[in-house]
Amino acid sequence: MEEIVIMKKLTMLLMFFCVGTVFFGANLSKQFELRQTIQDIQSLNLIIGLNLTKNQLNQLININKKIENTISSIESRMDVMNSKYKEFKEGLIKDGFELDKKLMSETGKLHREEIDFKEEFKELNKESFKKAEAILTDAQKKVLENYKPCLLPTKDLRNPARIGQAGHGSHFINMLRRSRNVPDEKLEEMIERIWKKSERKVRRKLKDDSAVKKHKDVLIEVIAEARNMSEAEFEINKEFLIKRIIPEKPKKEFKKHGPGKVRFLVRPGLVAIYQKLLAK
Amino acid sequence: MNRRDFLEKIMKFAAAGVCTQLGQTASLFGWGFSGEGKESYFYKKLSKNLVKCLICPHGCIIKPGEYGICNTRMNQSGIEINTGYGNPCILEVVPIEMSPLYHFLPSTNAFSLTTGGCNLKCLYCQNWTISQLKPHQTRNMDVSSVEAVKLAEKKQCKSIVFSYGEPVCYMEYADEIAQIARGNDIRINWVTAGYMNKAPLKKISRLIDAYTVTLKAFSDSSYKKLTGIKLKPVLNTISEIQSMGKWLEIVNLIVPTYNDGLKDIRKMCRWIKRNLGADVPLHFGRFQPKYKLTNLPATPKKTVEAARQIGFDEGLNYVYISNISPHDGNNTYCPKCGKALIKRLGFSVIENNLKGNKCCKCGHKIPGIFR
Numbered sequence: 001m002e003e004i005v006i007m008k009k010l011t012m013l014l015m016f017f018c019v020g021t022v023f024f025g026a027n028l029s030k031q032f033e034l035r036q037t038i039q040d041i042q043s044l045n046l047i048i049g050l051n052l053t054k055n056q057l058n059q060l061i062n063i064n065k066k067i068e069n070t071i072s073s074i075e076s077r078m079d080v081m082n083s084k085y086k087e088f089k090e091g092l093i094k095d096g097f098e099l100d101k102k103l104m105s106e107t108g109k110l111h112r113e114e115i116d117f118k119e120e121f122k123e124l125n126k127e128s129f130k131k132a133e134a135i136l137t138d139a140q141k142k143v144l145e146n147y148k149p150c151l152l153p154t155k156d157l158r159n160p161a162r163i164g165q166a167g168h169g170s171h172f173i174n175m176l177r178r179s180r181n182v183p184d185e186k187l188e189e190m191i192e193r194i195w196k197k198s199e200r201k202v203r204r205k206l207k208d209d210s211a212v213k214k215h216k217d218v219l220i221e222v223i224a225e226a227r228n229m230s231e232a233e234f235e236i237n238k239e240f241l242i243k244r245i246i247p248e249k250p251k252k253e254f255k256k257h258g259p260g261k262v263r264f265l266v267r268p269g270l271v272a273i274y275q276k277l278l279a280k
Numbered sequence: 281m282n283r284r285d286f287l288e289k290i291m292k293f294a295a296a297g298v299c300t301q302l303g304q305t306a307s308l309f310g311w312g313f314s315g316e317g318k319e320s321y322f323y324k325k326l327s328k329n330l331v332k333c334l335i336c337p338h339g340c341i342i343k344p345g346e347y348g349i350c351n352t353r354m355n356q357s358g359i360e361i362n363t364g365y366g367n368p369c370i371l372e373v374v375p376i377e378m379s380p381l382y383h384f385l386p387s388t389n390a391f392s393l394t395t396g397g398c399n400l401k402c403l404y405c406q407n408w409t410i411s412q413l414k415p416h417q418t419r420n421m422d423v424s425s426v427e428a429v430k431l432a433e434k435k436q437c438k439s440i441v442f443s444y445g446e447p448v449c450y451m452e453y454a455d456e457i458a459q460i461a462r463g464n465d466i467r468i469n470w471v472t473a474g475y476m477n478k479a480p481l482k483k484i485s486r487l488i489d490a491y492t493v494t495l496k497a498f499s500d501s502s503y504k505k506l507t508g509i510k511l512k513p514v515l516n517t518i519s520e521i522q523s524m525g526k527w528l529e530i531v532n533l534i535v536p537t538y539n540d541g542l543k544d545i546r547k548m549c550r551w552i553k554r555n556l557g558a559d560v561p562l563h564f565g566r567f568q569p570k571y572k573l574t575n576l577p578a579t580p581k582k583t584v585e586a587a588r589q590i591g592f593d594e595g596l597n598y599v600y601i602s603n604i605s606p607h608d609g610n611n612t613y614c615p616k617c618g619k620a621l622i623k624r625l626g627f628s629v630i631e632n633n634l635k636g637n638k639c640c641k642c643g644h645k646i647p648g649i650f651r
Contacts, residue, residue, distance in 0.1 A: 050606060051605070051606055137606060137608070139606035139610065139625040142625050142630055230421075231421040231422070232371055232421045232427065232428075233431070235370070235421065236371050236372060236373050236431055
C-alpha cells in the first residue's frame with residue numbers, strides 16, 4: 001500500500017518536473033522552439049490586425065512585462081530545483097524507494113515551492129488576461145473573439161476586420177461554380193473526387209464518424225442546390241451556400257471559462273515584439 | 281418637304297415608338313434584349329454614322345463598330361448602344377456600410393450590381409478586372425431589370441446599390457431597375473466617381489436616394505495622373521447632387537505619393553465644409569497595392585489618421601476611416617456630446633445608440649436617412 005502511495009507521489013513529481021521544464025521555457029527542445037515561433041507569428045497577425053493604439057501597446061507591454069519578470073524571478077530557484085530533482089533521480093536509480101530521508105524532505109519542500117509558484121503564476125495569468133481584455137475596444141474584442149489563428153495572413157480587402165486572419169471560402173465557391181457545369185452522368189464521379197480531397201481535412205475537424213458522414217451528405221445537398229440555381233441566384237447565394245460546407249470544429253464548452261483568444265496577446269516573449277512594433 | 285418625305289418620316293417615327301415600347305414591355309417581363317444592349321439615353325447622331333456620346337465630359341465621338349472610352353457604349357450603325365444593359369457581371373448582397381454609406385439605413389443589406397466598363401482609368405483600381413473590360417469580356421449573367429429587383433426583394437434588401445464600376449456607364453439599365461425598385465419600396469444608391477454630364481445626372485437623380493462620390497484627389501495634376509480626368513467636373517457633380525437635396529457621402533482613397541499631401545487634404549476638407557456643409561460625411565480610405573500601382577506600399581495608418589484629424593480640425597462633423605478596422609474612425613460620434621452613436625467593425629454595426637435619428641444622450645439630430 002505504502003509503495004503505491006510513493007509511486008503515485010513520484011509520478012506526480014516527475015509530471016510536475018516535465019511540465020515545469022516546458023512551462024518555464026528551460027531546456028527548450030527544437031520542437032518547442034518552433035512552436036514558440038509559430039505562436040509569435042500567430043500573435044503578431046492578431047496584434048497587427050487589431051490596429052492597437054500606442055497607448056494600448058504600452059499597456060500590453062506593462063502587462064506582459066509583469067509576467068516575464070515573474071518568470072525570471074523564479075529562474076534562479078529553478079536551477080536549485082533542477083539540481084535537487086536530478087539528485088533525487090540518481091538516488092532513485094541507486095537505492096530504489098529506500099531513499100535518503102533528508103533528500104526526500106528537501107525535494108518535497110522544493111516541490112511545494114514549485115506548486116505554490118504555479119498557483120501564483122496561474123493567478124497572475126488570469127489577472128493579466130482580464131487586464132488585457134479590458135484595454136480593448138468593443139470592436140477589437142469582437143475581432144479577438146472571432147480570430148482564426150494563421151501563419152500566412154490573407155488580405156481580405158472586402159472585410160477589413162478580417163485582415164491578418166486565416167482565409168476562408170473562395171476555393172469552395174470555385175468548386176461549386178465548377179460543379180454547376182458538370183454533366184449529370186459525371187456528377188457522382190466529381191463528388192467522389194472532391195470528397196477524396198477534402199475528407200482528411202473534414203475528419204481532422206469533426207473527428208466523429210457520424211458527423212463526417214453528415215458533412216458529406218450536406219456537401220452533396222449543397223452541390224445539388226447550386227446546380228439547380230440560375231446564374232444570378234447562384235451569385236447572390238454563393239456565400240450562404242459555402243457557409244454550410246466549410247467544416248467548423250465544434251466549440252468546446254470549457255473555452256468559455258478558459259483564457260480564450262486573449263492568450264495570443266499575453267504570453268512570455270511578447271514584450272520584445274510589442275516594443276519593436278511601438279518603435280516602428 | 282414633299283408629301284412622300286413627310287409620310288416616310290411619320291412612318292419611321294411611329295415604328296421607332298412601337299419598337300421602344302415593345303422593348304420596355306419585354307424587359308419589364310424579363311424577356312430578352314440581354315446581350316444586345318439598349319440605345320443610349322444621351323447621344324447625338326453626327327454625319328457619316330458617327331455618334332457623340334453625351335453621358336460624361338469625355339464626349340467621345342464614336343465610329344461605327346467602335347466603343348467609347350468607357351468600353352460600354354458602342355456605335356452600332358449610327359446608333360449608340362449601351363452594351364452592358366441586362367448583363368451584370370456582379371450581383372451581391374452586401375452590408376450598406378460597404379458602399380460606404382454610414383448615415384443611410386445602418387446595418388441593412390443592399391443588393392449590389394454592376395456591369396463591365398468604366399469611364400475612368402484609375403491606376404489603383406480595385407476592380408480593374410471588371411472596370412477595364414468591355415461588358416462582353418466579363419463573366420456575365422442575363423438578368424432583366426425585373427429579375428434584378430425580384431432577387432433584391434427575395435434577399436430582403438432595403439436598397440439597391442449601383443457600384444464597383446461607374447454606374448453612369450450602364451445608366452439605361454440602372455434607370456430601369458431603379459424605376460421598378462422604387463415601386464417596390466426599395467431605395468436606390470449610386471456609387472460614382474462623379475464624372476458625368478448634368479443631363480444624365482438630373483435624369484437619374486429623380487430615382488436616387490443616396491450618392492457616394494469618390495473624390496480621388498484635390499488637384500488637377502493628381503487627378504489627371506491617377507485617373508485620367510480633371511477635378512472640376514467631379515466637383516460640379518458633387519455640388520449639383522447637394523443642391524438637389526440628395527443624401528451624399530464622399531470617399532477619398534489616400535494613395536502614397538499621389539494624393540497623400542496633407543495640404544491638399546486640408547484644401548479638400550475646406551471645400552467640402554464651405555460648399556456642402558459640415559454634415560456631409562467624409563470617408564478616408566487606405567490604398568492597398570493593386571492594378572498598376574503594385575510598386576507602392578499600402579497607405580500608412582498614420583497618414584489616414586492624420587487626414588481624419590484634418591477633417592475634424594476643418595470643422596467637418598463626420599469624418600471616417602472606412603477600410604481600416606477595428607478603428608475608432610469606423611464609428612459615428614455625436615458632434616455635440618461625443619457619445620459613440622454607431623459602433624462599427626469593418627462593415628458591420630456592432631452597436632447602434634441612435635434614437636430614431638437623434639443622439640440617445642443629448643438629443644442632437646444626426647443627418648442622414650435612418651428609416
